[in-house]
Amino acid sequence: MLWFGQPGPGGWNRKCLRPFTLPRGQHPQPSYGFPQVNEVVFSPGESHCATCSEDGSVRVWALASMELVIQFQVLNQSCLCLAWSPPCCGRPEQQRLAAGYGDGSLRIFSISRTAMELKMHPHPVALTSVAFSTDGQTVLSGDKDGLVAVSHPRTGTTFRVLSDHQGAPISTICVTCKETQGHLPPSLAAFCPWDGALLMYVGPGVYKEVIIYNLCQKQVVEKIPLPFFAMSLSLSPGTHLLAVGFAECMLRLVDCAMGTAQDFAGHDNAVHLCRFTPSARLLFTAARNEILVWEVPGR
Numbered sequence: 001m002l003w004f005g006q007p008g009p010g011g012w013n014r015k016c017l018r019p020f021t022l023p024r025g026q027h028p029q030p031s032y033g034f035p036q037v038n039e040v041v042f043s044p045g046e047s048h049c050a051t052c053s054e055d056g057s058v059r060v061w062a063l064a065s066m067e068l069v070i071q072f073q074v075l076n077q078s079c080l081c082l083a084w085s086p087p088c089c090g091r092p093e094q095q096r097l098a099a100g101y102g103d104g105s106l107r108i109f110s111i112s113r114t115a116m117e118l119k120m121h122p123h124p125v126a127l128t129s130v131a132f133s134t135d136g137q138t139v140l141s142g143d144k145d146g147l148v149a150v151s152h153p154r155t156g157t158t159f160r161v162l163s164d165h166q167g168a169p170i171s172t173i174c175v176t177c178k179e180t181q182g183h184l185p186p187s188l189a190a191f192c193p194w195d196g197a198l199l200m201y202v203g204p205g206v207y208k209e210v211i212i213y214n215l216c217q218k219q220v221v222e223k224i225p226l227p228f229f230a231m232s233l234s235l236s237p238g239t240h241l242l243a244v245g246f247a248e249c250m251l252r253l254v255d256c257a258m259g260t261a262q263d264f265a266g267h268d269n270a271v272h273l274c275r276f277t278p279s280a281r282l283l284f285t286a287a288r289n290e291i292l293v294w295e296v297p298g299r
Contacts, residue, residue, distance in 0.1 A: 142170025245271025
């Protein structure tokens with residue numbers, strides 16, 4: 001289900017507009033009969049976004065109208081992670097999506113041709129993270145057993161496998177993740193887009209907080225208290241804003257420059273995913289099969 005949020009006087013309001021229900025999957029799902037949304041990614045020009053879900057589908061949406069324009073479907077598999085090729089990868093008509101699945105396969109989809117270009121099988125178990133290199137010539141994929149495969153997205157050749165993290169799921173490749181083990185809250189980390197020396201981390205511990213670590217000073221420089229353990233994390237690339245999602249169906253927006261925070265309700269499930277768009281004008285949050293799209297007020 002896709003919704004839209006709007007800012008109101010003094011902050012964001014809690015009114016959601018134009019509900020849009022995601023199509024039902026091939027198999028019944030445990031909650032409401034709809035598949036869980038696992039990832040949201042954006043095109044380089046921010047004209048489109050793509051989502052992947054438990055029913056094996058990859059859907060491309062036009063951001064201006066929020067209409068579904070393309071759908072890729074793989075039957076009997078869950079699509080667990082997704083990446084959009086970077087802008088330097090070629091002309092807009094050459095844009096591609098890399099999608100990782102529960103059987104360890106990785107598929108490359110062409111946006112312009114609306115077809116699958118390549119299927120490779122670099123992992124023996126489910127993929128948990130995928131990312132393109134900055135030049136688009138390499139795709140990195142991680143699985144739940146801790147292996148990272150480095151592959152060529154045009155030939156399908158896997159030319160290197162990293163096993164340094166073997167025994168633990170790969171939870172992030174350049175971006176934060178949502179993978180958890182057992183009933184513990186996830187460990188999430190993200191580089192600070194407005195200060196490259198800072199790394200922000202949330203995870204299980206004695207205190208519910210965001211830890212800000214300075215890589216140059218090699219020490220913790222700040223701690224931001226939270227009301228609950230975080231389930232998702234995203235940093236705005238344009239403003240000093242930090243979005244944190246919680247299992248308690250709540251979203252918190254932290255202004256790191258002003259030292260203020262504001263909480264928002266609207267989801268009926270744990271907010272397991274939040275992502276700012278590259279322009280920082282929108283924030284996408286997901287709770288199982290529902291996505292809220294928020295407009296971010298400018299400074």
